Amino acid sequence: MNISHLGGMILFALLASVAFASLGHRTCAGRVRHAALCFALFMVFAVGIAWLLYPLSR
Amino acid sequence: MDAAPIDPSPERAELTTEAPPVPATPSSFAPMFAAAAWIVPGLGHLLLRRWVRAAAFFIAVAGLAFVGYTMRGEVFAVRSEDSFGTLGFLADIGSGAFYFLSRIFESSGADLSRSAGDYGTRLIAAAGIVNIVAIIDAYEIAGRRRG
Numbered sequence: 001m002n003i004s005h006l007g008g009m010i011l012f013a014l015l016a017s018v019a020f021a022s023l024g025h026r027t028c029a030g031r032v033r034h035a036a037l038c039f040a041l042f043m044v045f046a047v048g049i050a051w052l053l054y055p056l057s058r
Numbered sequence: 059m060d061a062a063p064i065d066p067s068p069e070r071a072e073l074t075t076e077a078p079p080v081p082a083t084p085s086s087f088a089p090m091f092a093a094a095a096w097i098v099p100g101l102g103h104l105l106l107r108r109w110v111r112a113a114a115f116f117i118a119v120a121g122l123a124f125v126g127y128t129m130r131g132e133v134f135a136v137r138s139e140d141s142f143g144t145l146g147f148l149a150d151i152g153s154g155a156f157y158f159l160s161r162i163f164e165s166s167g168a169d170l171s172r173s174a175g176d177y178g179t180r181l182i183a184a185a186g187i188v189n190i191v192a193i194i195d196a197y198e199i200a201g202r203r204r205g
Contacts, residue, residue: 016122018118022110023195028110
């Protein structure tokens with residue numbers, strides 16, 4: 001099974017978000033909100049940093 | 059001169075009421091729960107009847123480790139060549155059973171000739187770090203330090 005870099009990053013963000021959310025809140029709704037926010041921030045920062053570094057790769 | 063009257067409002071009373079004392083030392087069973095949380099990710103919380111956290115930590119640690127092994131990341135041994143290898147070992151061994159079973163999950167060995175293998179190394183380390191957080195959380199819950 002081959003996992004691409006983007007797939008690995010998405011899986012990492014998803015699984016780390018689940019762990020963080022379970023620590024941060026006690027209610028189910030709070031955990032879901034926290035996980036969604038954490039996942040979104042992971043993705044935004046990862047893609048943002050990738051674009052910032054893109055000129056250096058050329 | 060008379061002293062200022064004490065405000066009898068409930069808000070003030072709530073502010074000045076001291077919280078019940080929290081035990082400074084954990085219970086004697088806390089290290090056992092921490093050890094259980096280390097050996098099998100989520101087991102410590104399971105024994106503490108924290109079902110959701112147990113499931114969340116098991117899924118997170120198992121998922122990160124499995125993805126890391128699938129990407130053929132490196133698993134650091136006890137005796138490493140440099141301090142970074144030692145740090146990698148300390149992170150990897152945090153995942154407990156998933157570290158000791160790494161030879162089964164990654165039977166073909168690490169492949170660092172591709173960048174995917176390097177990313178896999180980070181994911182395996184992340185699995186250990188997440189489980190270390192879970193160990194600390196289980197230890198604190200068992201010690202009645204938090205609810």
